[in-house]
Amino acid sequence: MQPWLVSVVVVAIVTMTSLFLGSFDSLEYQEFGLNCNYLSESVEKEPYSAGRYYLGITNSFIKFPRTVKSISFLEDWTEGRQGPALQSRTKDGLTVHLEVSFQYQLMFDQLYTLWSTLGEDYEKTFVRMAIEQLSTATTHHNAHFFFRNRTFVSKEMHRKLDEHFKQHAFAEEDAIRETQVQEQHIQIARLEQETKKVTFATEVLKAQQAVQKLQNEAEGEAQAIAKKNDAFCEQYKLTQQLQVHGLQSVVSKTFWNGFELLNYLSIRAVRDHPSAKTMISI
Template identity: 30%
Template sequence: AKRYSGASRDMDARFLAGCAVVTTVVITVMIATSLATLHSTEIGLKCNHIWQTVSPQIYYGGLHFVGIGGYFVKFKKTVLSTEFSTDAHDVLHARTYDGLPIVLGVSFQYAYVQDKVYDLYLAYLGDHDRVYFNTATHLITEESTRHTAYEFFDEPQSIAQTMQEMLDDYFKDNLYARVVALQINTRVLPETFNDAILDSLTTKQNITNTIRFVDRMNVTLETRLLVARQDALATVAAAEGVAQAALFRSYAAANITTATFKADVQGFSQVKDELSLANDLLLKYVYWDSVGGRGVPTTARDDTPEYAKQSGAGLAEADVLVDLEPSILARSGGGNR
């Protein structure tokens, strides 16, 4: 009996030890499974797959107690990207406003509205990425029909800005997210349109070059015109100077001639008065003086009465005229004859 009692106590002790180990393991597992972590770039909603519940409370990065059967539905706090390309999804096939087919490679970046992730999860139960993709496909292809093919060729950034604003408005109101950027990476238009665009760009460039050439020529011609006007003004000024100098010389020559004429008149008048010469003889004397005073041109003999008659004076007065110039007489003021 004693041996039986000792064996029973040993079994009880081992049983209790096993129960303690199992309990510890169970408690450890329960505690471990009741904890969940969130990265610093994540937010989460606490769910329980046993009770099928979702808590509206938003959890941020760190270690959190979620209970038995609990887990986090996680959402990124960073900006996410969706791309329509051959690498990720099919490119977008659309049409322009003028009916031409166009193939678009588009990517856009979005971020969740953090205080709306509970509503987002209840609305789409975690399938919101597919909803985002399909909605963006529809909206982008619809927006493409509002722009011409030339606008896609010439102003893709402007169209991308318009698409980004349109997506942002719709996502904010209906999909609990914000579209922060959108890029048109590729745009493929029909080959004939591309050729026509290249021809038009070449023509436009030629027109621009011609306009610039015309502008340069206008500047050149205006410069030459200004130079010609300055040259003309300089020529006119020089001509006016030459004319003014000639006019002054003419005035001086006229003044000299007038003074000389007055002196001659005074001299001849004095000669006539002092010698009592007749007008015709005075004219002959003037002629004699003008040719150099070589002698008195007369056909009458100096000892005949005709000579004295022609002179209008006696022989004494006529003899004085030999080798005598009136200017000498005028300067002498009636001195020696």
């Protein structure tokens, strides 16, 4: 076989392998997809779930999130959030600011309708829909009802968003909550935490005071015992000194020697000892 022919065969094999491998596309577990042919600019209506599929060399997936997504309108909004708190009016004309956060999930069997209606940049439309529905919901009630029945208003907003998203956004509104209520829960939790800190600090202070009291009592008792011992020792020392002086006086007057003095002390000891507890061996 000619060398040039071998080269052609190798190039053909490599090219076909690359084309074959490039004909596959995959979807992660958290993704849905639509099969799009970029050559004919057509999209299959049947959606795909997670997995690896052979689509063809000119095909790839338009991917959509399978997970629940959030849209938030908060006063202290930051990068990555949809916008600040919404401003609207109640039925009697009072201006209100709404801090709202809700979640939605795309409907798998409506992916093609979603794409063909809203395109790949559908979330911007979702945001506009949410602003419209939430702002309109506040105009149905006066200010007194709105602030006294926030739970009812929240459920009503949830219902309207869910209905509108299913009909026009091809998604299900998963949950809506008033952020202020959540912030109140957080504030309550923080206050409870601070209260517990104060309680624990008080208990620690009480324990420290109790320990200090015990230490003071122990030191006082130790000092009292020490003083009592010192007084006893001082008294005993004085008594012994007086006894020595007395014996010295006896010896000087009687001219006793040491043996005679010891006999005298023995007799006096027997005399001073209780007779009921004395036993003499002869």
